[in-house]
Amino acid sequence: MTQQKEDIDEVTGDLNHKKEQVPEELVPSLGQLTTALRAVEDPGTSPQEREGVIRTAQALSSTLDVIADPETPQPLRGQLTELVKQVTAALDTANQSGTSPGQRRTVTLVAERSASVLHMIADRGTPQGLRAQLSGTVNNVTTAVTRDRHARTLKLAKSMTASLAIISDPNTPDKERKELAETTHEASSSLENQGDSDEQTERMKKKQEEAASAQDLPDEPLPKAAEACTNAVFDSVSDDTLNRDLKSVVPAKWKTEGVNDFWKSDESGDDSLDVLVQLLNEESVNARLKIRRLIPKLADTVPASELFETLATPGLHCLRAALQLDQDSGVKSGSWVKMAKEKE
DSSP states (O other): OHHHHHHHHHHHHHHHHHTTTSOGGGHHHHHHHHHHHHHTTSTTSOHHHHHHHHHHHHHHHHHHHHHHOTTSOHHHHHHHHHHHHHHHHHHHHHTSTTOOHHHHHHHHHHHHHHHHTHHHHHOTTSOHHHHHHHHHHHHHHHHHHHHOOOHHHHHHHHHHHHHHHHHHOTTSOHHHHHHHHHHHHHHHHTTTSGGGOHHHHHHHHHHHHHHHHTSOOOOOOHHHHHHHHHHHHHHHSOHHHHHHHTTTTSOHHHHHHOEEEEEEEEEOSSSEEEEEEEETTSOEEEEEEEHHHHHHHHHHHSOGGGHHHHHSTTHHHHHHHHHHHHHHHOOOOHHHHHHHHHHO
């Protein structure tokens, strides 16, 4: 919490300073942003949600620098101004009363992934067609979650922002980036008319896998792959699901008290991860979990057919971890092993 508090203070200071530099129409959005940052200082806020709000605000603050730059062309400045307002409105939705913890977590992830692609939209080297598609997708998904918090809308929006994460990955090849941007924009355009979106969504998911698979599996040792994989799952999967699926691998105290937030993991030797969680009683605790027991459970939680629509390119770390476990120990991690071998 100490580091997060420092991050909140720093980005809040940046935003307050930039109020004098940005168009007047953005001042209310900056107020919403600082309110969101102060709201997650509440000790009852999960560390992961707090981290998501911080990262969103940091990405938006960087975008404000481009907006304030007198060298930025006026059409691009106007485009970025509208996107900052829309992402901020989505983040504000997450803080509204009546929003469940699960809804709040998904909306925050949608806002974070949307904000993370703004640097590509702001880059004057980005082709105009790609910029328009990315801008349209951010507009469509943030508008959808601001207006509608039904489970289907949130699930689709989260999947579409996984595309944004894949597109903004510098290792994604240009051809696959372009195709994924096109199909994702098409799918996001039908968010308001959900009955017609199934076919477009399936095309998008296929392009997500093609774009992610165009990269090689990361060349990294098991602990590093397992850490990146676990953190991606913790970021993208609900805590209710993780509580259910990880029951057999977590300490007894976690099962007794209940986990409010599976926050993050760090390498801990050659065969374990140090996993940090927040319990329902708001106590932060950690424990070493064996990688050979944890990764197969995560593979059950996110099957290979849903890997990239859920985790985006960090799913490649999961495939590397599964392949290493299979080759080194004969430990099978569900459908991840088969997919990993196909991509090796």
